[in-house]
Amino acid sequence: MPKTKKEIGGIDDKKPKVYKSLRGFRDILPDSQVYWDKVEDAARKIATDYSFDRIRLPYLEQTQLFERSVGKGTDIVDKEMFSFVDPSNTKVTLRPEATAQVVRTYIEHGMLNKPQPVKLWYFGPMFRHDRPQAGRYRQFWQFGLEAIGSNEPIIDAQIIIICFRLLKELGLDVTVQINSIGTPESRRDYIMELVSYFKQFRRQLSETDKKRLQKNPLRLLDSKEPEIQELKVDAPQIVDWLDDTSKQDFMKVLEYLDEAEVPYELNPFLVRGLDYYSKTVFEIIPNVTREVVNENEEEKSQNALGGGGRYDGLVEMLGGREGTPAMGAALGIERIILAMKAQEVPINKQREIDVFFCQLGEAARRKGLSVFEQFRSAGITTGEAFGKGSLKTQLEMADKLKAKVALILGQKEVLDGTIIIRDMESGAQEIVDVKKVVEIVQKQLGG
């Protein structure tokens, strides 16, 4: 039995390694672009309409920025950041979120000298080394809004309104959930109360919830563990512990939402994971058409499409002027698109094309370059397949692309200075002067 090349130690039969994208990173292929374009266009439009200005931020920042803002002890900072030491020995991190950097920018560029609040929006990728799952990737895109420098509750409302309207415009059926978690001071008292309440029932708690009780008691409120659901009902509610200003501001936010006819649900269990939040917090979740499933299945984990809240302490925490208030929100683009697909939002997937240019032979190909350019500069979307030879194939493509008109240019036409216009629906053909073809086609398409 002859030895295989491998056994001999040959390397010439080794297949080249096939590279794959990294775990949790994905390619957004041409087919999906209609969704992405639709979301991005709508986001840009609504943000601009509400006089937010676009900002583009670097993907890499000093690690410290996120440790300070997002907070040590959060999962994001403790185990989900793409951090490394760069060649100049700086500890850097691929941004896991953008709020901290927007604040950094606000401070670094002295934006406190601009009319307040400074309203900014961004659209870009974020990075978290989490386990990939439905609607969760290691690189994911967010559309975000930040308004820094105003503590007016109407800003809170405005940002919620924008998020809601955007999703609505994209054809989604969503619910706004809202709560207030007060100032850090009032929250501290509340947390003590909450902990002592749950401590009575310590024995009934699951392991995860026991850990939460130690580490992050607020999280008990949105725990999905079955044992805790009943206990939650009688747990102290944060609303009752709010300081007067927080309470009044919260009421105002709700009034503004009423006025703007944005439907919302008060959710006393809504807390947010990032350290910097204060007062208003909200999330937007898709309304899943719930089939009648087992009662237990009812409160299935809904992935929030986005959320946000006030972060009045963050600017100061990052070295900005004392007491600078701020409010912001972020929406997850992948999740929005997922929801659009799940809710079967109608979308036009066909590339719009009016004219398809077919050429035959080298002379026609050459001449075709200028014919094609004439159509393009006249603003008529024109398809082509200069790389193809047979007319049959080219007409097939014209057909698949649903072109209304095909142009046929062969050797003979080049010599005569003419070109054939073929109506793709009727099959009727017309030979015209190549110099007038754009004009004639324009007329046909117009009528």
Place this chain on the structure above:
RNA sequence: GCGAGUAUCGUCCAACGGCUAGGACAGCGGUUUGUGGUACCGUUAAUGAGGGUUCGAUUCCCUCUACUCGCCCCA
């Protein structure tokens, strides 16, 4: 970080432990080198990686990797 499931052409799906791993769609090329919406013919192309059991593994076992779905967390 934990749990469950899955892994075959570009895509969707076949193949009792046994023949050259098969089909559909897509792609490419044809059906007198100038006419699409049909048809016909041809053709490209895959067992995720590594080990083990076996005369023989796509099939059974182990490890790894990836994907999917949960938990945790979050967008």
